[in-house]
Amino acid sequence: MSESPEPQLPAARTAPTVPYASYLRVYEPLAAFPEPERAHWADYARRGVSPTAQDELRRSLADLVRVPVVGVPAQESADAFTAEVGGVLLVCPWRTRLRGWLALQELVEWFPLPVLDAALPPDARRRATDDYERWRERNPDARPWIRTGVWQVPLRWFVLVADEEREYVPGRRLRYRTPMVQARRRLARALRVLREAEGYGMLADGLVEVGSWLEEFHPGSMVELDYGGLLHALPADRLAGDRSARDLASGLDALRTGDTEGAVETYEELAERWRAVRERLFAN
Numbered sequence: 001m002s003e004s005p006e007p008q009l010p011a012a013r014t015a016p017t018v019p020y021a022s023y024l025r026v027y028e029p030l031a032a033f034p035e036p037e038r039a040h041w042a043d044y045a046r047r048g049v050s051p052t053a054q055d056e057l058r059r060s061l062a063d064l065v066r067v068p069v070v071g072v073p074a075q076e077s078a079d080a081f082t083a084e085v086g087g088v089l090l091v092c093p094w095r096t097r098l099r100g101w102l103a104l105q106e107l108v109e110w111f112p113l114p115v116l117d118a119a120l121p122p123d124a125r126r127r128a129t130d131d132y133e134r135w136r137e138r139n140p141d142a143r144p145w146i147r148t149g150v151w152q153v154p155l156r157w158f159v160l161v162a163d164e165e166r167e168y169v170p171g172r173r174l175r176y177r178t179p180m181v182q183a184r185r186r187l188a189r190a191l192r193v194l195r196e197a198e199g200y201g202m203l204a205d206g207l208v209e210v211g212s213w214l215e216e217f218h219p220g221s222m223v224e225l226d227y228g229g230l231l232h233a234l235p236a237d238r239l240a241g242d243r244s245a246r247d248l249a250s251g252l253d254a255l256r257t258g259d260t261e262g263a264v265e266t267y268e269e270l271a272e273r274w275r276a277v278r279e280r281l282f283a284n
Contacts, residue, residue, distance in 0.1 A: 020233040024147040025224040027090035032218035072100035101132040156206040163246035174227040183223040
């Protein structure tokens with residue numbers, strides 16, 4: 001925000017909105033979508049609609065301040081993030097309703113029942129669960145284009161990208177973008193290395209799950225790792241110096257060449273760095 005004494009827009013429209021989350025997104029080419037959705041996204045792009053991640057977050061949070069509380073939007077979002085690469089329009093649908101249902105399942109695992117009841121009453125959760133089950137029966141193959149990491153960037157995500165793909169604009173964004181074929185190739189190489197080593201089963205299992213998700217998308221897609229709200233939660237010098245993708249790649253290279261000690265040291269330092277960030281979720 002500007003520090004000028006000139007009149008400014010209300011804070012609610014200019015200040016970043018919580019949560020402090022990172023995002024893993026897949027942008028698919030227009031040809032990957034069936035009609036009539038393809039026509040919708042083509043028209044959406046022609047109209048020049050370009051919402052931001054903060055726009056999506058504000059809209060999704062609006063339901064949480066209603067009375068009675070609505071845990072999951074009643075209608076699916078018709079918005080998306082778009083990008084043009086090599087003259088090809090790529091689309092990443094928000095699918096806010098689907099992601100809301102999936103997030104609700106995670107909340108039940110993360111928080112004690114009294115805390116959860118206070119935030120989202122049992123009746124609201126029950127209605128959301130029933131709605132999801134009915135919807136899932138009609139849409140068994142549905143999957144989200146966006147994954148979220150709260151107060152962290154999951155380490156397995158860094159396997160998909162490379163340091164040279166890092167884009168950092170202080171105060172605006174820290175992200176990586178890579179072709180889907182490259183992301184899949186890196187994941188497969190890392191998985192081979194991890195499966196031959198000892199002590200990396202959790203990371204390997206996480207990669208298998210991410211890989212299964214990526215296989216659902218068009219090979220001409222783009223994968224984006226976005227630090228999202230963490231840009232407003234971590235010190236600027238911490239972000240400027242963050243080279244997590246490079247560090248994880250270095251650890252994998254050490255493991256590949258038999259330098260077990262070097263690999264352990266690199267991985268533990270990286271894991272501890274992000275553990276300290278995650279622990280802020282529970283700080284007063």
